[in-house]
Amino acid sequence: MMDQRPWALIILFLLTATSVKLLSAQEVEEQENYVSDILSKIYNTLIRNGEFELLGHYCSYSTRPYFIRWQLKFKTKIWCPGWTLVYGTARDKASVSNSLQDAIVNFVQKAHQEGVINEEDAKPWLQKKQ
Known part of the structure; x- marks a missing residue:
């Protein structure tokens, strides 16, 4: 045992x-x-996804966070289906609202260059960039 x-x-x-x-x-x-x-x-x-109206047209946006050098940044993309194939982008912004604002300005600049938006409609947005 x-x-x-x-x-x-x-x-x-x-x-x-x-x-x-x-x-x-x-x-x-x-x-x-x-x-x-x-x-x-x-x-x-x-992460922000949404819709808004820009110059009488329906537009969508998508904002995503990412890290660069241990800092939180945001990148945003804007597009307006049914109006134009132009899209606006913004990167390296410290806030969602700044990223969205800069993406709208970028969209307006590109749309103006492509002739989608006239000078008069683009002017208020382009002045915000300065």
């Missing part, structure tokens, strides 16, 4: 160690999921 006892203790120890390892692996996975969920929610609140 004494000969079986060391083996039983070793088996019991191995089962306990395995159980603890499995539990800690599950906890780590739950923590990773939790952190991933938090980061996902933060990222999704920074």
Whole structure:
């Protein structure tokens, strides 16, 4: 009977160690999921998609965050389906509103160069750039 006892203790120890390892692996996975969920929610609140009217035309925009040199920046793209294939962009802006504003100005500049927008309509937007 004494000969079986060391083996039983070793088996019991191995089962306990395995159980603890499995539990800690599950906890780590739950923590990773939790952190991933938090980061996902933060990222999704920074992403902006929307619609607006520009010079009587329906336009859409999409703003995305990104990091450059440990700083949060935003890039925005604007397009106006059904009006023109021209699109406006802005990058490296520190706020969503600045990025959106600069993308609109960029769109107006490009649309003016393509002849889609006349000088009179473009002037208020182009003055904002100066």
